Amino acid sequence: MYTVYNTPMSEFILKLFAMACMAIDHIGLVFFPQHRFLRCIGRIAFPLYAFMIAEGFAHTEKSGHTGKYLMRLVLLALISEIPYDIGLYGSFPRMDHTNVIFTLLVGLLMLYGISHTSSLPLQAVIVVLCAYTAEFIHSSYGYAGVTLILLYHLYVQYGKDKNTGTRILILCGIAMLFGGYYLCHNARSMDPSTVIAVFKRSTWTQTGVLASVPLIAFYNGKKGQDSPVFRWFYRLFYPLHLSVFTLLRIL
Secondary structure, three states: OOOOOOOOOOHHHHHHHHHHHHHHHHHHHHOOOOOHHHHHHHOOHHHHHHHHHHHHHHHHHHHOOHHHHHHHHHHHHHHHHHHHHHHHHOOOOOOOOEOHHHHHHHHHHHHHHHHOOOOHHHHHHHHHHHHHHHHHOOEOOHHHHHHHHHHHHHHHHHHOOOOHHHHHHHHHHHHHHHHHHHHHHHOOOOOHHHHHHHHHHHHHHHHHHHHHHHHHHOOOOOOOOOOHHHHHHHHHHHHHHHHHHHHHHHO
16 A cells, blocks of 8 residues: 555556656657757656556556556557657667667566566576666667666565655655666767767756656555546557657658
């Protein structure tokens, strides 16, 4: 059970924030790359999606529907790839990028794997293999994204019942680890000038990750407003909004 119940921060609200911030991020990437604040706002989105993977896994494991959850992500990742490549980068296929749903899928597979074995060494192997897979297929956020899903899984399992201050501290630590990890990942180079340029360009942008902390910390564990229409809109929002970008490029 969650410690906080009297906040409006339901699953419905988190999903609205995730979709809105992702759309803002992609608008900034495609149309206004000079306005870095749009990308900063966009940094809120992935932590929310990663958290909801951890939350979704906890619920589907109890109900026995994790297989269906995995299949939905497989289909969503596949149908999103063409609009992702064309809508965001203007070409297909792109061998150096795959869409973020693949990262969420690999993260969910990791959670399924480590939850169905009690062997700590085997769990470690599963985590490493999944992190490597994300890097190998060049999915968005790569091993940093998979690691974030794992950290949120641990938070859902062991941290969500803590008092408010403790939850915020835990989530701040997770957010800073992810932001710093991803920043270093982008800056990997033997050329000092390249590393400095990446840090100058992206450090403050990655601080947007911290804005996800209060949203998750005050999540009340409830669905909020829910309907089949909204559930399908949320699931399909990713490929649909990318398809709009694709049409705008074509037209």
